[in-house]
Amino acid sequence: MSNASPSPEPPVSEPAPESAPPSPQVVDRLRSFVRKVVPATAREPLHALGLALATPTRPGAPLLAGAPARWLRLLPYGVALAFVASLLPVTITVLTQEYQVNGALAGALGTAQTAPLLLAVTRPLQAWWIIVTADFVGALVLIAADGTAGRPWPWTPMVVVGYLALMLAVGLREPRRTLLGVWLVTGAAGWLCELIAPELSEPVHVLLFVLSGVVLLITGTLRERGDAQRRLVEQETISEAERARRTLLEERTRIARELHDVVAHHMSVITVQADSAPYRIPDLPDAAREEFGSIAASARESLAEMRRLLVVLRSEGTEGERAPQPGLDRVQQLIEATVRAGVPAESSLAAELGEVPAAVDLSAYRIVQEALANVVRHAPGARTRVSVRPDESGEWLTVLVVNGPSEERGSRRSPVESGGTGHGLVGMRERVRLTGGTLDTGPLPDGGFRVAARMPLRTGTASPMKGSM
Incomplete structure (x- = not known):
């Protein structure tokens, strides 16, 4: 018999789970290896x-x-x-x-x-x-x-x-x-x-x-x-075409409302003043009466043409476009819909803004809407912060939408500043310019994006360009 003692059996290691996915460190090492080889x-x-x-x-x-x-x-x-x-x-x-x-x-x-x-x-x-x-x-x-x-x-x-x-x-x-x-x-x-x-x-x-x-x-x-x-x-091409058509319809609706609220209103005032001039001004010469009558007739004809123009501008829209335009009171609903779409968004909205001009009210809503849509398209899953507040003077409304980098791994979407057609940012600038405000957009160092708009809450604070319109 041999005196040699039996060798101890090697310890049995626990088998690694077969279905464990590779860790991000392993994937990064493989990518580095491929880049080197x-x-x-x-x-x-x-x-x-x-x-x-x-x-x-x-x-x-x-x-x-x-x-x-x-x-x-x-x-x-x-x-x-x-x-x-x-x-x-x-x-x-x-x-x-x-x-x-x-x-x-x-x-x-x-x-x-x-x-x-x-x-x-x-x-x-x-x-x-x-x-x-x-x-x-x-x-x-x-x-x-x-x-x-x-x-x-x-x-x-x-x-x-x-x-x-x-x-x-x-x-x-x-x-x-x-x-x-x-x-x-x-x-x-x-x-x-x-x-x-x-x-x-x-x-x-x-x-x-x-x-x-x-x-x-x-x-x-x-x-x-x-x-x-x-x-x-x-499909993306079709979506861009539909988006461009939607933007066009929104601009037509805006123009139609402006024509109705501004031009038609002033033409109505001219008609009333021209018709009432002979009764308000005593001893008015006959020539002046005829002139005021001609002015009133021309104003009525212009109003009729204006109504026909409004029909043409609204003819390609849907009945829903005749409904009142959204405003700041619906921003919270917009944020909630974005959260349901998978974007963790938080809001900071002013409780009371007082009387906000209609153009500023609509423009602020559209800017938030477009900015959140860009986050959903180009930075899915990114944390987003929306702030709509007046400044310290109470004369300006500040709209701020900031998102971080996309949190979806493997996302092949380009960042918002290089993807898409840029119509959204152009539309934002046009809306802010219409109100006499300013717009600042651009990427952030961490890979996110920032949209900041500043629009006047009072007519007197508008830019000279706005005041001359």
Whole structure:
């Protein structure tokens, strides 16, 4: 017996949970590693290639036809030509020397199995019909060949490589239903060959069936991602058009109200004064009476034209646009709706503002509305603070909307100062200018954004430009 004591068993460590997601530190390290391994000069072409692969092309157009760089548009032709130039001579050589196929027949089969890869750049489905037929015919030819026994059948290694290259083109172009049909036909062709000559059958047809399914799944996912991005861009374009139309309708409503409240009011005063002048002024000459009558008639005609103009300005709007415009009394409702949309917003609203000019009341509401909409679109989840208060003198109303950086990880939205069309900020400036106030907007050092408006609460505090309007 040996006196050696048994070695202690190593401690058993607790297995790590399999479903634990990688920590942010691990992700940052991986990104740093990729930046170190892949040169900066190579990352940009790889990024451009990824975007081109994710962008679908219309039927009949070459693959990557929408790529911005010329080398990307020529890349599919170069890849297809490289596959044909390498597979064609190898296929003919292997068929003649290894499988003992007649040279002319081997040349015809090799050409039919590889040359259509050039067609796959523009019409991959048509190329697939040619190649799958040629592959099946080639499998039948190999049954009678002398050197088939002991070698891969029904698909040769060259057939597998060329077919997977073809699946790459098919997956980037065709819809999901077509890809499923192509995959099932691939499996059915291999299964049929196994039924015809089970003694020659090798697992290579199962390998091709599995690999082609993987390639179709990956490329089909890329294509559907590109479709989703294209539809998103189209939807954003439609949304911008609707937003521009809404802004136009709001401006028409504002102009119509101003015409009604200002011009029509003054024209009515002129009409009343002209009609009442002969009764208010004693011993008025007949010529002056006629002049006042002409003035009153012209004023009435102008009022009629004004009413027709108001109808035209409001004709493209909805009945809801005839309702009273919102004001500061509805800012709290606007903030609550923003909170329901997922933006943590807090408000600081003055309890009593007294009598606020109608233009300032409406402009303050619209500025808060547009600023909060920008937060929802460009900084989802960012903490936001809204303040609407008069200054210490009580002569100016200060509207402040400040948001922090977006708290959604992986958000690909651009910041508000570089995304969108900028119509929102332009509209804010126009509204503030109309009231005689000032507007200050811009990004913050922490990645947030600030909108600060200052508008007069009293008519006498307006700027000279406002007072001269």
